Amino acid sequence: MAKATRYIRNLAQQGLSLEEQDKLMNAKILIMGAGGLGSGVIMSLSALGVGELKIIDGDIIEESNFNRQIIHKYRSINRAKVMSAKDWVSEFNPDIKVDIEKVRLNENNYLRIIQGYDIIVDCFDSYDSKYFLNEIAIRHNKILIHGAVQGFKGQITTINPEKTGCLACIMEKPMVNDKEVFASLSPIVNTISSMQALEVLKIVTKRGVPLYNKLLTFDGFETETKQLCYTKSFTCEVCSKAPKFEI
């Protein structure tokens, strides 16, 4: 563990053991989206010292992103979000290996993208993308850390295909009118993204209790959290019909 100074406050009392820090430094995490949730997850995982990040996003930076997408710089408007994200990580923690792809995830490219990654963090902002990612995770036995925000509310759960139900067990894909745009507020986004990074920490170090079969909801306006328990639904169109994992 060569980086003892950088991570000294990870390793102090009530923190991580050297072995756990090593596990983080050897971990490879796939982050889907470099927007609001992606910014927070990238920051937290870079600070924790995760060894390798792969970041996927097809968008460029727009001025309307800055109310919550806090790793991107104003001078980077019109630049690919993944390029800006890679620059942020390189400047903050140059020991982290960062792989990026400016691409939208689809049926034709996803297999290549997920290859070699066991933990995927869902930082997408559309429910179409989130449910597609859920299907991929179930199909290929990947741990998926789901997070979502809408206005003052957010939610998070961790899907482990061997142990838990999936996003489709919890709720049907919401019907969202494309013309409806919900608020995405920085403190809510950062709360949920921090909890997503915490799930990564617990799963990689095998310590603590991940949000398996529990959906944690957060209402920032009422300052209220709830944990809703769920299980694999025998009638789920996604996970009840996928008993065999493809890779």
Ligand SMILES: [Zn+2]
């Ligand atoms: Zn399911």
